[in-house]
Amino acid sequence: MGNFKSLKQELRLIKSLDKSNSVTFKYNEDFFSGSLEKGTKDFLLNINSSNRFKLGDMNNLKFQFQDYEITLTNFFERSREFCSRGGNSLTVKIFEFEINGFEQHLPYCRTIIPLKRSLSFNNILSDSFEDYETEESIIRGLLRIKIPNYSQIHVFIYEKDFLVIDGIEAMTKDIFSELSWSVLVGIGYITGYLPQDEEYFFYYNDSELIGDFNFSFKTMRNSIYSIYAPVNANSHAWRLPAKSADEYYGRIRELGIEHFSLLCNLIHDIPDIKAMLLLLVESVSSSMLLMPAGLSVVLEGISEYFYNKYSFRIAPIDDKQLSSRIIADLKDVLKNYQQDPHIKNFTVLNRKLETLNSPTNREKLKFPFNYLKIPIDKLAEEVIEFRNDFLHGNINLNPKKGRPVSMDSFEISLRLLTLINAIFMKMIGYDGLILNHAKLQEKGIGKDIYEEPFLKIE
Known part of the structure; x- marks a missing residue:
């Protein structure tokens, strides 16, 4: 397939469906309007x-719309009104x-998604446009996205009103639906806008x-x-002093199509990655109660994926056979005390030995930061520690003994997001500057953040 894109007949159908239309359908042997x-x-x-x-009689309801016969596949009865002289509405x-x-x-498949608001790849992927x-x-x-085993996926925005995936x-149809969904999740992550609402799928015999x-x-x-994209090459898009914005202008690299293709592949091939990015996208658009908790789960999921x-790279004992022998020896020792009246739950002790080498x-x-060679300072370690609070119910961040709270939930959320973005950007091979959301949102946080607005990933 070349780069010629004709959508006239498809958009004509979509736009005609947007209007109120008269239809006819057959029920038993009778026709109705x-x-x-x-x-x-x-x-x-x-x-x-x-x-x-009754609606139950209409399991395979079909009706005529213009020159098309439409079959309903998912519907329910919203309302019904009876007339005293018979019949109903x-x-x-x-x-x-x-x-x-x-x-x-x-x-050959295509999906068209009407956009409820503007979607743009400018300053994120526009250098890769064809x-x-x-x-x-x-x-x-x-955008020409390369998916192993499936050649390529074409993505473009048509007339500013429609996102098209070819x-x-x-x-x-099922494979294409899964592929297009993986691409949509990737778009949602890199732009902050995950377009859904409604999808129109078209299926052709012609490869063009x-x-x-x-x-x-x-x-x-x-x-x-x-607004929380990981990368934006326009330093003037943020409320930065002119001198600072000028200093970074031209230094921030967009994602390359190879980076976005790899991201889409990870999303498609690894369900856990897809789930984590979906949770991230949903969390950053949620309330301040849900945002830090959701991002904490994402960070936990990333660490579990890498572990x-x-x-073998993080285990205290790097020899599996030696680890197994030590655990077996300790279990033999523990068995000697199995009947001791002071041991209330032998099974629990035995299971704990199973995780001795964890x-x-x-x-x-x-570990993900160490493995990917992403440096983290004491402040980042403090933020990672707060993730434990959200996962264990300390939602209001009540101070713990020996550990004062120096950040509110919003700041912690933004710092968690930046740390998570650093991991995902490094996983797809991006070498450049990512957004430091805590610095860029310091007015919303309500305090000065003495850090750079963009952080280097290399």
Whole structure:
């Protein structure tokens, strides 16, 4: 497939669905009329009939819309009004439907997501843009994402109102749905905007994504918005003194397409990474009660991921056979005391020996930074310690004996976010400056932060 993108017929269908439309459908042997109306991110089917049919009778409801036959696949009865002379008025809320005009085995797939607000890759990925051509013009704004085993995925914003994701190879609908979702999670992480709400899928036999298509609509969760991207090359985008912004202008590297491709691959291949980034995106758009707790779970998840993958590098005993022998010997010693009346729970003691060669939780939390050679200072270690408070219910950060609290939840959240971003950016090979959110949001924190606004990852 080249870089020619034709969306006229697809957008014509989407825009016609946005209007109130008259539809007809068949129930038993009778034909009925109704109207199809667009909701915020779903559809409503209004039916007026003298026939008192039930929703349960309409499991495979199909209706005619213009030249298309639409099959409802996920819907429920929203309301019903009865008339004393018989019949009823029925409103059906539709979450998913499809149009299947012809048989397909492995289609070429496209998803179009209407954008509720502006989405931009400028100063984040725009250096990686390629040109793409429409019927009217040539536009610079195509991202070519490389996914092993699936050739490439094309991503572009069309007419500022639609995010488009194209599959370049034929694949099943389910595989494409998973791939496009992984790309969306990556977009949500690097931009702070995870567009969802509603998705329109198009399935073609032609590799150029033109001609006849099958189609499906799906209601999604609400889109997520935040200002907390990990990288932004425009130092003047923040409330910095002009001298400081000028000093950094031109020094901050955008992500390369190779970095974003690797991020999408990690998200797609490793469910734990996908879950962590989703939780991060949701946490930074949440309240101050949820934000630090969510980010604490993300940091815990990262440390667990690295420990499971590289546990031999952090274990107190680096020889597995020696570790097993020592544990076995200690268990033999413990057995000698199994009947001692002072031992109330022998099983618990025995299980604790199983973890003898495990590092402390603090060492596990610091391990991703050590492994990736990301330096952390005493302040960062203090922030990591606060993660334990949020996970164990000290939500209000009540001072503990010997440890005063010098930061509020907002500052801790921003510092946790920066630490987490440093890990993910290093994992995808980014070598540049990331945003130091605590410094950039010092007015919101309410105190001066004597640090650089951008931190070097190398």
